[in-house]
Amino acid sequence: MSLDTTGSKSRLRLWLRLLKASKLIETELRERMRRELDTTLPRFDVMAALSRNPAGLKMSELSGVLKVSNGNVTGIVERLVEEGFVRRDAVKGDRRAFLARLTEEGRSEFERQASAHEGWIDGLLSDVEPERAERLAVLLAEVAAHLEEGKHHEN
Known part of the structure; x- marks a missing residue:
């Protein structure tokens, strides 16, 4: 079972950072x-x-x-x-x-x-420049669309 370690670790790190950011924002929103x-x-x-x-x-x-x-x-x-x-x-x-x-x-x-x-x-999110925010939003929309279509695959 060969796993692309670099890609796999990068994607795992991405998921963990998305999850952390999401939880921090949601906690703050709930409180406010x-x-x-x-x-x-x-x-x-x-x-x-x-x-x-x-x-x-x-x-x-x-x-x-x-x-x-x-x-x-x-x-x-x-x-x-x-x-x-x-x-x-x-x-x-x-x-x-x-x-x-x-x-x-x-x-x-x-x-x-x-x-x-x-x-x-x-x-x-004021520290994120508008252009970077837009790019990240587009990338995340692509990920979501890909997952919703069921095109994701397991290794």
């Missing part, structure tokens, strides 16, 4: 969300998904978009409904299903949160 916006990252993610889908999403679609179980989003959506940020609309032809969508108040609140989130990310 809680402290400055009185919300959580999962709530923000639900509102972001609904913002990108103004016609609404069924719970199963929302779970799929967020890559989490239905149970995980149900409680979050319920609380957002109680707070007036999300509404539930019936789905024609399916009495058990409903579409979750942002209310006007929800859109306004999400815009406020998204603006803060963008500013935090900009500050956390």
Whole structure:
């Protein structure tokens, strides 16, 4: 079993550094969300998904978009409904299903949160020059697309 040691070690190092950077950023975002916006990252993610889908999403679609179980989003959506940020609309032809969508108040609140989130990310990554950030974003998008297509292979 021959392994390209240089390539293998470089890719492993890349993965570990990506993971470390991601965890550090996520930890900081979670703290700032809680402290400055009185919300959580999962709530923000639900509102972001609904913002990108103004016609609404069924719970199963929302779970799929967020890559989490239905149970995980149900409680979050319920609380957002109680707070007036999300509404539930019936789905024609399916009495058990409903579409979750942002209310006007929800859109306004999400815009406020998204603006803060963008500013935090900009500050956390301010040492990365815009051109390098763009190049890295393109490379990571290529990696993600490659993995999603199932073209990755095992050695």
